[in-house]
Amino acid sequence: MEEAQSTPFWIVLISSMAAVLISLCRRAPNIREAIIFLAAIIKLALLLMLAPGVLDGKLYTFTLINLLPNVGLSFKVDGAGLLFAFVSVTLWIPVTIYSIGLLRPKNDLSQTRFYACFSIAISSAVGVAFSANLLTMFIFYEILSLSTYPLVTHNQDDEAIKGGRKYLIYLLTTSVGLALPAMIIVYQQTGSLDFMGGGVFKDQTSNTLLTVLAVMFLYGFAKAGLMPFHAWLPGAMVAPAPVSSLLHAVAVVKVGVFSIIRVMTGIFGVDRLANTPSLTMIICIIAGITLVTASLIALSQDNLKARLAYSTIGQLSYIILGVGLASESGIAGAALHIPMHAVGKITLFLCAGAIYEACGAKYISQMNGIGRKIPLTMTAFFLGSLCVIGLPPTGGFISKWYLLNGTLDSNQQWAFVIFLISSLLNAAYFLPIAYKAFFALPSDEAKYNKASEPSMLMVIPMLLTATGCLLVFFFSNTMYQFVEQFLNVYAKSN
């Protein structure tokens, strides 16, 4: 049942309003950062207010203004959207603490811009989560690309500019060149862009057209990092650690996969997907190839941030493969993998930043033995890697469980095998890092003699998110209830 309420709109808007206030408080850093926490807490409170209703099966809708005939700037809150919004906003808090610890001592003059753009990015991520139609989603998707550009080029040196150029070219080219025409074709064919259970296409729409559109959407939302449009993600690693951790492990990339989940369930419809083998086949093949290739590339990277970036690319394809399975548990696994992977990967990225701050080490080969110097950081790193690999008692185990169930439900045994291979590869490229950090002898003893844990403002957020990896395991049932509501709306429409 639907209920009109303007809360979703305010939730989206709050952090943008915060951005305005932040840019006004350029000279008062304490007030500036207090505003961020305040905005995050208000946002969380409002999200929590919506939660009971959503669990009861309500859909909160709100239309701000009509942009095109029949298509407005509209919001609709369902379980999956709420879960995703909740994850992005919750993780915003530790990352802000971490940013304060990282940027303040450096006397960085662009901090105000950093925080302001960050807030806008959070707004647009939540906007994507709450979008009721493709146009609204596209608008927030583009705002997210543009608002994160100043964050990627934060250092404003040649390397940052190069990374930023790659970032925008990949994201804009694909969204304007593929997703936009696909959206227009959908509008022209059906006269509607609303996400609806069962999809918008009529039965007589040809499968060929659907397949072409599906491919256009898959590559059009390049934030999802499907190969061959993935190169922006390693390139964007020039950004400061908080940006990589929240945006390139959580908000930006997850917006990409979330958009794909939305389009596949709300525009194409799960039934239509399940009944069109050619369609699901092509999704699964594209995602499967990316999954394995990215894991193999990650194995060969010595730069820690690059390895994390390729691992992210692989993990995103888990989610897309889950959607491509077009079974209930596959989609549940996909929707659950968003928060599970988010909390694991954010821990890893925060740790990577902390390791660099503490020891100046960028490359994995330099990290032998540093565990003894910075035990807290490396423990957090270990927990984060468990979560991404998918071992209990961390959250990654739960989402992979559902994904594997999904492969069996839809009789795609080969996908089962791919998931297992990839999980092994994950273990192969993550566990040695933690192992060597604690047990291997440092190659250059003198170099790290003076290394010690970074400032508490950086350590505490890492420990928080590392604890989060465990918590999501124990509270996975609550999360599943949200996903179940989403499935009730979109996957069980018949």
Next chain:
Amino acid sequence: MIKHLPIFIVLAPLLGAVFAALTSWYRPKLSFPVVLSGLFISFLSSFCLIFKLLNSESGIIHYQLGGWGDKGEYGIVGIQITVDYLNSLILTAVTIISLLTAIFSSQSVNRELAGQQRYFFALFSLLVTGLLGITITGDIFNLYVFMEIAALSSYALIAYGKGRSYMASFNYLIMGTMGACLYLLGVGFVFVKTGTLNIENLSLLIPQTLQASQAVFVGFVLIIVGAWAKMAFFPMHGWLPNAYTYAPTASGALLAPLATKVSVYAMIRIMITVYSIDYVLKSPNIQTAALLLSSISILVGSFFSLTQTNLRKIACYFIVSEIGYMVGGAWLANDPGLKGAVYHIIADAAMTSALFMVIGCILFRTGQVELKKLDGLFYKMPITFIALVITMAALIGVPPTCGFFSKFYLIQGAAQAGTWHFAGALLISSLIKAVILFRIIEIGYNKVPNPAKEGNKTIPRDEAPLSMLIPTLIVTLSLIALGIFTDTLITDFIAKALPEIPAP
């Protein structure tokens, strides 16, 4: 009084021009306020007219000049002025933009044309008269007359610049005169066959009884090609980049957004009212050619803009590509295509106006707009730079700016007609504009020429004077406002302006 509103729109700037020329003998400084008040009256009348139109039942307002043919016999002597949903929007856009441009120009004219400004504003007002006349007239011969008024004054306005502007203006004169001749010749053919010049009479005659007439068809082709030359449509676009680049800032800011757009309106008026969509659809050869030329025009404009180093030249090549958008949209001759074309006339007038105003601001403060020398512009003129980025975003078609929605409709039209080369050209041109935006951002924002990173010194802010900055900001913000109110514009005006188009 209310009855005479339509004529005020044209008369006010015309009288403004005359009085400005006269007063400039007595006291040159008076000419600016005289012109400004003329433009303001014109703006008010066009604004009131929109409300009058919305309240009227027929959706069309006629006005007979001097009361000739008031009783329904237009004959060939009576001159008629017509306002309907199609041109009321464009009239308002023209009056608003020319008013803002006039305010914007006063400072730059005083600086750039010191000692020569005597007749500048009289010509400025005369040009606006011509443009408004083209838009409001209900008579194809008067359309030609106003076209020439606009053209002659714009040749002079361009030649006001220094150096290469004489040659550029001369090139424009040749091309413009050729276009006008073709148009007039076409009008001649039509007149011979029908015996009337009134658009409404023609719209009753041509689609019904003269479908097969060769002479009328030749007239059609001549009129369209003439209009194309006037709007710098490929391959007749050569005059435009130089003319608008070397003209004085004020002339460029007025001509670039309005002159070409009004010609597009004239073409659409001829196509859908005089000849009807059916007629257009029954001449598939011209349609195919027009669509191909539009795609080429878009691509040529975009690629040439990529090779330029001067921001103003880049903007001029943008106009060439945007003309392709509108002509292509109109010649798709289906519902979304025409909607997109008409919407884009308004949107592009605002976008081009914003772009040339921003360039004018930069020019005023730094004296040049070479792309390479704009480093650190963001730190020097932050507001202007943000306006530039918003304008470029609109040109690229980033939602929720107006550029996105026109592109949305145009691509939808192309998809419906199956004209994929046009859709492709639109997307490629978007991407090329995006590349140029990156360049601007990388140079203006990321190249920090100052010690701001090391020390605490910052570059002193040096924005253009308020009389330039405020019009620039109004137009820039209107890009977003237009985008947000797309639905109102489309359903309340543009959808009503277009004739019923047979579904495919």
